[in-house]
Structure formats: structure tokens, C-alpha cells
Amino acid sequence: DAGVTQSPTHLIKTRGQQVTLRCSPKSGHDTVSWYQQALGQGPQFIFQYYEEEERQRGNFPDRFSGHQFPNYSSELNVNALLLGDSALYLCASSWSWSYEQYFGPGTRLTVT
Amino acid sequence: AQSVTQLDSQVPVFEEAPVELRCNYSSSVSVYLFWYVQYPNQGLQLLLKYLSGSTLVKGINGFEAEFNKSQTSFHLRKPSVHISDTAEYFCAVTEGANNLFFGTGTRLTVIP
Numbered sequence: 001d002a003g004v005t006q007s008p009t010h011l012i013k014t015r016g017q018q019v020t021l022r023c024s025p026k027s028g029h030d031t032v033s034w035y036q037q038a039l040g041q042g043p044q045f046i047f048q049y050y051e052e053e054e055r056q057r058g059n060f061p062d063r064f065s066g067h068q069f070p071n072y073s074s075e076l077n078v079n080a081l082l083l084g085d086s087a088l089y090l091c092a093s094s095w096s097w098s099y100e101q102y103f104g105p106g107t108r109l110t111v112t
Numbered sequence: 113a114q115s116v117t118q119l120d121s122q123v124p125v126f127e128e129a130p131v132e133l134r135c136n137y138s139s140s141v142s143v144y145l146f147w148y149v150q151y152p153n154q155g156l157q158l159l160l161k162y163l164s165g166s167t168l169v170k171g172i173n174g175f176e177a178e179f180n181k182s183q184t185s186f187h188l189r190k191p192s193v194h195i196s197d198t199a200e201y202f203c204a205v206t207e208g209a210n211n212l213f214f215g216t217g218t219r220l221t222v223i224p
Contacts, residue, residue, distance in 0.1 A: 004155075033211065042116075042202050042214030043156070056211050090155055092212075099144045099163060099206055103156040 002027065004093050004104035012110045013081050021076040021107045025093030031055075032074040033101060034066060037088040049074055050096050078109075086111045114139045116205050118215035125193055126223050133188040133218045135203030145186040146204040146212065147177055156202065162186065173197070198222045 005024045013019050025032050031050045035043035045058035049068035068074045072093075078085055088108050092101035117136045125131045137143060144163050148156040160171025167179040177188045186203060200219050204212040 031210070035212075040216075042204075042216050043212070045211040045213070048210060058211065092156075094210065099208070099210065100146075100158065100161060101210075101212065102158070103148070105155040 004091055004102050006089075006091050006104040006107050008107060009105070010108045010110075012112060015081055015083060015111055017081050018077065018079045019081060019109060021078075021089050021091075021109070023074045023076070023091030023093075023104060025072050025074070025091075026102050029093035029095055029102070030072050031094045031096045032068060032072065033092045033094070034074070034076045035090040035092065036060070037090055037106070039087070043090055046076070081111045083111050085109065114143070114205055114207055114213045116203050116213055116215035118203055118218050120218050121216065122219045122221065124221045124223055127195055128192045130191050131189065131193050131197075131220065133201050133203075133220065135186045135188065135215060137184050137186065137203075137205045139184075139205065139207055141207050143205050143207055145177075145179060146206075147171065147175070147186075147188050148202045148204060148214075149173075150200045150202065150217075152199075159188070159201075193220070193222050195222050195224060 007022045033048040034046040037043040047057040052068045063079045065077045088106045090106045091104045094101045115138045146161045147159040162179045170176045200217045203215045
């Protein structure tokens, strides 16, 4: 049973560019959450998707957007990249009725 | 508003010694509490959780934590640490909306 998978593992982008990160949830899970973890910090909640809709959102600008597909996989898009967007982006999946989230290995984004 | 405080950013401890990692939270309502571990260049792994019931919860790898509502604390303990326990530990809280609020983490270093 595969756990949460994310791609790519690492990514280097230039300031002003756009990036798309991908996540496949753990088998059976229908809810996907995204977190940003800056160096030396705890993860911060970006948003959560359920039934292909954004169910909840943290304190992140509109440059951060997402999508959930019918197979429950998800994408995180970030437009107009800033140097401060450099971080580890974590995807977590869960059942909609559960508080327990399973995390993927993350995508390390570096903005130069 | 929810928040989590991990008072110790770094905790060095000798192998086979006991350890306690402290976590305090603030919330105006009932909460659900979690401890996650992050090994270098990896995602987060759930160590243990408190949802309801017994205030002493046991997790994986010999860790346990005690929920203290009056002191709004959820400290993590292990009676005897191993070298393999060296990692970053995060305390997290949710009021039930599924988005986790994380502390800034405690780096546990086990000294041979």
C-alpha cells in the first residue's frame, strides 16, 4: 500500500516564474492538505481540498492555488514566485472524517 | 486562535537517558493534539495523538505523551533514547477543522 507520494522531489525556479507541485494521497484517502515548511520552522497550513473543492485556507496570498482531481490527487500552483517562497512543500492526506493526517516526503522548492 | 509553543529549540541528551520535549498550546475550545517526527530530508511521521479518553497516550518507538488540560500542555517523553531518535519533533494542534497548527519544532540530538 503506497503512502503519500509527491513530485518532483526537488525544483529550482527563478523569481517571477510559476510552479506546479503534485501529490497522490494514500490509498483510500479523499482529503488532501498542503503545508509550507520554511527552513528551521514548523509547517504552515496553506489549504485543504475535499471533493475537488477548497474546503479551508490558511493565511496565504492568492498566488497560491490548488486543484483536486476526481482520483483525489492534487496540485499546488504558485504564481509570480518570490525568493521567500523557497521552502519544503508538504502534502498530507486523510479521510474526511479523521483528524489524522499522513504526510508525504515533500518537494523542496528553491527560488533564485 | 490556536497556537503551539515548543519552548526548547534544541535538546541534547545522552544515549539511554530519559527525555522530555515540552509542548504548550492555546485554544478556547477542545483540541486534538499530535506529535510528529521529521528525520533529515524526509516528511513528517505521526508519533502519537490525543483525541479523547485517557490523557496518557502511547505512540510508536517507545514514545508517550500526557495531555494536561489545566496546564494546556502535551509533553512528549521517552524513558530511554537511542541514537536513531535523533530528529526534529513537532507538536501540533487542531480544533477539529482538520488544519494542523504546528510548533516551531525541537531538535533532539542523542549523544553516544
